[in-house]
Amino acid sequence: MPLPAVAIIGRPNVGKSSLFNRLVGRPVAIVDPTAGVTRDRIYHEVRREDMRFDLVDTGGIGIVDHAKLEADVERQIERAIAVADHILFLCDVRDGITPLDQDIAAILRNHRERVSLVINKVDHDNLEYDIHQFLRLGVGEPLSVSAEQVRGFGDLLDHLREVLPSIVDNVDESASAFADRLRICFAGRRNVGKSSLTNALLGEDRVIVADHPGTTRDAVDITLDYGDDRFLLIDTAGLRKKRQLHQDLEFYAACRTERGIRRADVVFLVLDATDELGSVDKKLAHFCEVEGKPTAVIINKWDLAEAEGANLADYEKWLRDRLPGLRFAPMLTTCALSGLRVRQLLDLAKELHHEAGQRIATADLNRLLEAAVARRRPRRVGPSPTKCYYATQAESMPPTFIVFVNRTDWVEPGYSRYLENYLRERTVLKRVPMRIIFKSRDSQYHDNKDQRTRTRAVNRADRSAGLILPKGSRNKHGQRGGKRGGRN
Numbered sequence: 157m158p159l160p161a162v163a164i165i166g167r168p169n170v171g172k173s174s175l176f177n178r179l180v181g182r183p184v185a186i187v188d189p190t191a192g193v194t195r196d197r198i199y200h201e202v203r204r205e206d207m208r209f210d211l212v213d214t215g216g217i218g219i220v221d222h223a224k225l226e227a228d229v230e231r232q233i234e235r236a237i238a239v240a241d242h243i244l245f246l247c248d249v250r251d252g253i254t255p256l257d258q259d260i261a262a263i264l265r266n267h268r269e270r271v272s273l274v275i276n277k278v279d280h281d282n283l284e285y286d287i288h289q290f291l292r293l294g295v296g297e298p299l300s301v302s303a304e305q306v307r308g309f310g311d312l313l314d315h316l317r318e319v320l321p322s323i324v325d326n327v328d329e330s331a332s333a334f335a336d337r338l339r340i341c342f343a344g345r346r347n348v349g350k351s352s353l354t355n356a357l358l359g360e361d362r363v364i365v366a367d368h369p370g371t372t373r374d375a376v377d378i379t380l381d382y383g384d385d386r387f388l389l390i391d392t393a394g395l396r397k398k399r400q401l402h403q404d405l406e407f408y409a410a411c412r413t414e415r416g417i418r419r420a421d422v423v424f425l426v427l428d429a430t431d432e433l434g435s436v437d438k439k440l441a442h443f444c445e446v447e448g449k450p451t452a453v454i455i456n457k458w459d460l461a462e463a464e465g466a467n468l469a470d471y472e473k474w475l476r477d478r479l480p481g482l483r484f485a486p487m488l489t490t491c492a493l494s495g496l497r498v499r500q501l502l503d504l505a506k507e508l509h510h511e512a513g514q515r516i517a518t519a520d521l522n523r524l525l526e527a528a529v530a531r532r533r534p535r536r537v538g539p540s541p542t543k544c545y546y547a548t549q550a551e552s553m554p555p556t557f558i559v560f561v562n563r564t565d566w567v568e569p570g571y572s573r574y575l576e577n578y579l580r581e582r583t584v585l586k587r588v589p590m591r592i593i594f595k596s597r598d599s600q601y602h603d604n605k606d607q608r609t610r611t612r613a614v615n616r617a618d619r620s621a622g623l624i625l626p627k628g629s630r631n632k633h634g635q636r637g638g639k640r641g642g643r644n
Contacts, residue, residue, distance in 0.1 A: 168216025341420035346394030448554030538566030
């Protein structure tokens, strides 16, 4: 049974995304002083004490968008109003009643029985007296909150309990609406068709699609039920080169794309068949490999490339040569507009997720290790040859194997790649990334001289594979270094 939905509605820059993040408990929606940051509907489950409901963040009504997407944003808001069980009409106490507030109130009076008036930015007690002017809007008694100062949230939650009893006493239900779903993340450069593929799978215009680059800003989570299967589609903002991230807004969008890939079960790396492969595509492919995410390369707009005489076999060979880290990943050509092979994406995601969860019996694994070493022994790096004693699979998703050796600092740097390829050719783990970890075995002959008891034998690029910033340049709060910290 779906959870009750509560939508936040209001004009631009009244603090809808700030209130959304406070109620959710973490920075899901992008918050920025720029008007019109939020465009798509953003859903997230809220769990507070005995309450559980879906919260919906929307774009600002009346926004003037530089990309001319006002009509698309308005349609998203209309759908949110239509499907919401309750609506929080948010206003700004510092601005008072504006003409746009009055226009929104006129729309919401038709739904007055499920509308609550909430006045934001009441940061101190002296502003409490100013909220009564909003009675003139004719949508009920105003409630005061401050998303920035975390004021008034207890009264707001108590009010929701009264007007929407269905949100209470459902915390102990089986699981979250997102918990048992296969999470699929669409990642790629800007304007490659990620949102179009998402809409094609859903069969509706759930996320805004436009020719203008950078249409999607937040990472939008959307549930999809297909037969007996349950999916969570994560539509992310398109990335571009770091030096082209001129605004904080673009930086925050890219951070949420990175976070969306990390929490996904399967990643679809979407490419434009009519465009060249760029450095951003290669960076995304490398990041997916380092994160150990089962990844499929989706070649979108293939109908246009085929019309220009492109050959699929030649194109795949050309692509694998330029994405060596995902040479093993499956490739699928699609066209979001015509629906070409779009439904196959779901079957492919299920196959990759199942494959990444497979385990190899220890006996079989050690037979393969013995054969691999007999075929090609590690090149001698230290004073004595590297000895591989035995191996075991420690984890799945991604498949992780621990190989016990005499000294990890004597292991040839490229030997882990050789073992990966050898195992991939001879096991069911043919299309998913895997990790090889070398661990030193305790020995009375080495006098514990091996300071590195475990190593993944990774290079410098693997250690700093973040899409936005190297790991060392973030402070303990995950913000950018230097005098100016990142905002959520």
